[in-house]
Amino acid sequence: MASAISISGVTKRFGKYTAVDRLDLEVPVGLTFGLLGPNGAGKTTTIRMVMNITKADEGTIRVLGEPLADEMQERIGYLPEERGLYRKMTVIDQLLFFAAIKSVEKKTALSRLEKWIDVMDLRPWLGKKTEELSKGMQQKVQFLGTIIHDPEVLILDEPFSGLDPINVVLVKDFLADFKKQGKTIVFSTHVMEQAEKLCDRIALIYRGKKLLDGTVKEIKNAYRDRVPLPPPVEPEPELEKIFIKAVEESGLQAPTSEELR
Amino acid sequence: MNRKLFHVIRREYLQQVKTKGFWIGTILIPTLGLVFVYLQVILASTLIPEGKIGVVDLTGRLYEPLVLEQKAVSDVDSKDGKQEEKARRVPAKITFFDVKGTVETLPDVRKELNARVQKKEIKAYVVIPADGLETGKVEWRARSVKADMILRESVERALARAGTKERLKDQGVDPAVYEKARLTVTLDPREASEKVTSEDAKNVGVNLAVSGVLFFLIYISIFIYGAFIMRGVLEEKNNRIVEVIISSVKPTTLMLGKIIGIGLVGLTQYAVWGLFAFAITLPGIVGVMGLAGGAIPSIPGGTILAFVVFFLLGYFLYAGLYAALAAPFNTEQEAQQLVMIPGMMLILASTMWFFAFNTPDGTLARVLSLFPFTAPLLMFMRISVQPPPAWEIALSIGILLLTIWGVAWFAGRVYRVGILMYGKKPTLPEIIRWARAAD
Numbered sequence: 001m002a003s004a005i006s007i008s009g010v011t012k013r014f015g016k017y018t019a020v021d022r023l024d025l026e027v028p029v030g031l032t033f034g035l036l037g038p039n040g041a042g043k044t045t046t047i048r049m050v051m052n053i054t055k056a057d058e059g060t061i062r063v064l065g066e067p068l069a070d071e072m073q074e075r076i077g078y079l080p081e082e083r084g085l086y087r088k089m090t091v092i093d094q095l096l097f098f099a100a101i102k103s104v105e106k107k108t109a110l111s112r113l114e115k116w117i118d119v120m121d122l123r124p125w126l127g128k129k130t131e132e133l134s135k136g137m138q139q140k141v142q143f144l145g146t147i148i149h150d151p152e153v154l155i156l157d158e159p160f161s162g163l164d165p166i167n168v169v170l171v172k173d174f175l176a177d178f179k180k181q182g183k184t185i186v187f188s189t190h191v192m193e194q195a196e197k198l199c200d201r202i203a204l205i206y207r208g209k210k211l212l213d214g215t216v217k218e219i220k221n222a223y224r225d226r227v228p229l230p231p232p233v234e235p236e237p238e239l240e241k242i243f244i245k246a247v248e249e250s251g252l253q254a255p256t257s258e259e260l261r
Numbered sequence: 262m263n264r265k266l267f268h269v270i271r272r273e274y275l276q277q278v279k280t281k282g283f284w285i286g287t288i289l290i291p292t293l294g295l296v297f298v299y300l301q302v303i304l305a306s307t308l309i310p311e312g313k314i315g316v317v318d319l320t321g322r323l324y325e326p327l328v329l330e331q332k333a334v335s336d337v338d339s340k341d342g343k344q345e346e347k348a349r350r351v352p353a354k355i356t357f358f359d360v361k362g363t364v365e366t367l368p369d370v371r372k373e374l375n376a377r378v379q380k381k382e383i384k385a386y387v388v389i390p391a392d393g394l395e396t397g398k399v400e401w402r403a404r405s406v407k408a409d410m411i412l413r414e415s416v417e418r419a420l421a422r423a424g425t426k427e428r429l430k431d432q433g434v435d436p437a438v439y440e441k442a443r444l445t446v447t448l449d450p451r452e453a454s455e456k457v458t459s460e461d462a463k464n465v466g467v468n469l470a471v472s473g474v475l476f477f478l479i480y481i482s483i484f485i486y487g488a489f490i491m492r493g494v495l496e497e498k499n500n501r502i503v504e505v506i507i508s509s510v511k512p513t514t515l516m517l518g519k520i521i522g523i524g525l526v527g528l529t530q531y532a533v534w535g536l537f538a539f540a541i542t543l544p545g546i547v548g549v550m551g552l553a554g555g556a557i558p559s560i561p562g563g564t565i566l567a568f569v570v571f572f573l574l575g576y577f578l579y580a581g582l583y584a585a586l587a588a589p590f591n592t593e594q595e596a597q598q599l600v601m602i603p604g605m606m607l608i609l610a611s612t613m614w615f616f617a618f619n620t621p622d623g624t625l626a627r628v629l630s631l632f633p634f635t636a637p638l639l640m641f642m643r644i645s646v647q648p649p650p651a652w653e654i655a656l657s658i659g660i661l662l663l664t665i666w667g668v669a670w671f672a673g674r675v676y677r678v679g680i681l682m683y684g685k686k687p688t689l690p691e692i693i694r695w696a697r698a699a700d
Contacts, residue, residue, distance in 0.1 A: 015694075051508050053681070070511065078508040082683065084501030088276060100268040101509040145505070 002065065004029045004153050004184035005050055010059030012045050012208075019045040021208035022059070027186055027201075029064075032179055034199035035188040042208040043188040044081055047157050051078050064152060074102050077151035081158045081188075083142055087131040091122065091141055094130060095148060102149035109148055116144055120170075134255070136167050143171065147178075154178060156187040160194060165243045172198070265510050266518050273493070273522025278529060287530050291537040310412035311354035312384025315374050317362045319391045324359050326423035331355055355415060360386065371402070378404055385409070387416065394424055468561070472645035473614075475568045479638055480611045482527055482572070483579045484604070489523050490580050491587040491600060494680070498591065503680045512677040520580040527576070567644040574661045575637025578668060579603055585672035588679030589687045589695075599689065603634070610635035617642035622649065631657050633664035671696050 005027040012020040020042045027033045035043050048054040050061055052068045063072050085094055099109035117123050120140045125133055130141065139162075147154065154175075160168055175185055175198065189195055195202050196216055204212040212219055277283055318324040362370040367388070374386045385403035393399055399420060403409060426436035494516075497503040506515055582603045590596040613635065617626040621643040630640040630653070640657045643649050678695040679687075687695075 015698075048681075053504070053507055073509055076508075078505075080501075080504040080508065082501040082504050084505070086276070086502055087500060088280070089272075097268065097272050098505075098509070101265050101506065103264065142505075 002029045003027060003062070004031075004064060005186065006062045006065075007046070007050070008060055010046070010049060010056045010061060012042075012049060012054065012057055019208055020049070020056075023205070023208065023210055025203055025210065025213070027184060029184050030179075030182045031200040032175065032185040032187075032198055034195035034202040035186060035205065036190070036192065036195050036202055037188075037205040038190055041205045043205065044157055045208075046205070047078075047080075047155055047186075047188060050155065051076065074149060075152050077146045077149065077154045079143070079146045079154075079156045079159055081161065085130045085138060085142060085145075088129055090127050090129055091133070092126040094141065095145055098145035099148045104149045112148060112150065113144070120144065135162075136164060139163060139167055140170070143174065151183075153184045153186070156185070158189055159187050160189065160191065165240050166247070168240070169244060266514050266521075269510060269515055269518025270522040270525070273519050274525050277489070277523065277526040283526070283530075287533050291534050295537075308411055309354055310409070310415040312412060313356050313358060313382075314416065315360045315377075315383055315386030316357050317360045317367070317370055317374075317386065317388045319362070319364065319367075320389055320393050322427055323389055323393065323420070323423055324357070326426055327419055328357050330419045330423045330426075331357060355412070355419075358383075364391070375402065378402065384412065387420070389420075394427060397421075397424065468564070469646075472564060472642065475564070475645070476614060476638060476642050477611075478531075479568070479572050479575055479641060480607060482531075483575050483607060483637075486523050486527050486576065487579050487583040487600075487603065489526070490519060490583045491596060492593065493519050493523065494584055494587040494676075495590065495593060495596065498588070498680055498683075507680070512680065513673045516584050516673065516676050520577065520584060524573075524576055524580070561645075563648065564645045567641050570658070571637045571641040574658065574665065578633065578637065578661065578665050579607070581665065581668040581672040585668070585675040585679075588676040589682060589692050590679075591683065591686070595686045599692075606634040607638075610638040613639060614642055618646055621647040627653065631660055633661050636661055 003026050005025070007023055007025040010020055010023045011018065023042075023046060025046075035046065037043050045054060049056045050063065050068075052070065052073060061068055064075060066072065086097075089097070095113060096106060096109055099106070099112075104112075117126070122137070122140060122144070125137060125141075130138060133141065146156075159171055163171060179185060187198075199216060201215050202212070202219065203210055214222075316324050316327065360370060360374065371388075374383070377383050378385060381404075385401060388400035388402070390396070390398065390400070401413060401416070422439075426439055429436050429439055497506070503515075510518075583600065586599045586603070587596050590599075610629070613625070613629050616623060617630065617639045620626055626639060626643060627649070629635040630643050630649070636657045640649075640654065644654065648654075674696040675692055678698075679692070
């Protein structure tokens with residue numbers, strides 16, 4: 001299978017500290033890949049090197065079979081962990097700016113947006129300044145900005161951090177849709193549950209080194225004898241789903257940002 | 262690449278220009294400036310010395326001539342006297358009154374007059390001692406020894422004229438000769454060259470004023486727009502948008518776009534102010550300076566060219582520094598310590614203007630107009646006063662370009678690392694290490 005991202009022997013040091021240590025990683029095209037590890041494991045540094053934001057000290061990185069170049073950034077959608085928007089810009093100006101710096105023509109960007117605006121209930125907000133939007137609404141805009149150039153690969157650094165359950169579902173649905181189009185998704189997280197549910201393959205890194213790599217099933221099988229099994233549980237509804245159901249059944253409208261302020 | 266730079270510039274420019282604050286500032290600053298100028302004009306015309314002034318004349322000869330002298334001044338004011346003569350005299354509404362006194366009664370006289378001054382019945386009084394015509398020393402008593410400067414000067418002048426005429430009489434000369442013989446001299450500055458210069462004498466004052474205004478404009482704009490850049494860099498960091506942007510645009514492109522965009526905002530402001538100036542301010546300045554005709558001054562083309570060149574060089578030099586020094590920090594307060602360094606250099610340059618103005622070819626002026634951080638201001642000043650040799654201008658521009666290149670290199674590297682750094686406030690050695698390590 002062709003690799004969407006291929007990392008071999010990559011090392012990155014900051015002074016005496018080695019953030020990433022001779023890392024090898026293959027992300028096959030069309031899969032959802034989870035980059036796992038505790039805080040400070042080197043996930044963000046690895047992702048930044050793939051995005052050509054930080055340069056590797058050693059080793060090579062190829063994306064979609066090609067060596068790193070600035071043009072490559074236009075084929076990747078990147079949602080950094082530290083993310084935000086221009087507070088004083090209107091939603092539409094902001095989205096068109098994101099499109100423009102990914103070399104997307106205005107006309108193309110507008111027609112792509114048209115598809116998403118209604119799905120995300122953004123239409124009434126297009127002319128509003130970002131700072132007037134609720135946090136959830138801002139996250140939708142942020143997400144839309146990440147995919148406005150219709151990328152082949154999506155790299156998300158801790159995409160669920162700071163999202164409320166409703167937006168988590170929105171992002172999950174979105175990822176599923178993206179995957180259906182045969183596109184590659186890489187996301188980092190330190191929440192193992194999410195990784196287990198969403199990923200085809202996972203890699204665990206710790207102190208810049210890769211400890212585990214494979215499909216979830218492969219890894220589970222490899223550790224079956226060494227890790228105690230959990231007691232069998234009755235299937236029960238997930239709290240997340242319950243939350244959403246309760247909200248729906250309440251019949252109440254979502255608060256507007258006016259109310260939230 | 263170039264298109265991305267264009268989009269970054271466009272965003273930066275529109276974001277600034279679209280704000281209400283920009284237009285309020287743009288309109289308010291020149292409006293306030295105009296109000297200020299006109300207030301000064303109006304207030305200046307109210308500064309007419311007036312008041313009752315007692316005269317204790319122990320010479321016994323000066324009171325009458327003094328009153329005559331004062332009457333002559335008032336006549337010149339009311340009559341359409343000679344233009345020049347009129348301009349030289351301050352219109353006065355002073356009334357002198359005679360106070361009889363002798364050396365013996367002087368303490369009592371003083372006591373009484375002091376009381377009248379304190380009760381504000383009279384403004385002040387003078388005591389002319391018996392030898393006043395020899396020494397020229399006259400006592401002035403008023404509520405304050407500091408206030409009423411213009412009144413004091415008027416009385417001084419009237420006394421001097423009256424005294425001079427009395428002394429002429431002693432020499433057997435008709436005092437009328439004095440008025441006829443008096444000569445006022447005005448130096449008419451011209452360049453020592455054969456070529457006809459555009460700066461005729463009347464224009465020199467206005468041109469210098471304009472140079473001063475332009476000098477101040479370079480200084481203040483670098484300060485203001487430097488702060489804009491610093492705030493913009495910190496804002497992108499604090500909004501956490503910077504990493505989103507640099508996954509599409511190179512950090513150096515983002516930095517350059519910000520600098521050019523804000524530079525264009527500055528030029529827009531200048532354009533608006535320029536219109537203002539030609540509409541109203543210049544005649545105002547001319548009026549304030551009391552120069553005849555109120556003609557629009559013809560600023561030499563060289564001065565305007567030098568302004569544009571040195572404004573741009575200075576702006577890019579300092580803008581790069583401000584961007585680099587803001588990037589490693591999280592708040593304006595944190596950045597303040599390091600940002601003070603370019604600020605101090607700018608202030609140094611601005612305080613040295615007099616050297617470039619008065620002795621444009623002196624050693625200090627020459628050194629400071631070559632030192633890159635003071636050159637934008639001081640070389641401009643030198644050029645507008647007395648153009649230095651072409652090689653010095655070329656050398657100054659060359660050094661500036663080299664420094665800008667060096668600052669851009671440093672700024673690019675510090676910026677690239679700094680914008681991704683959150684948390685602990687870095688030290689200067691750490692920042693320099695980033696610049697060396699970044700690639």
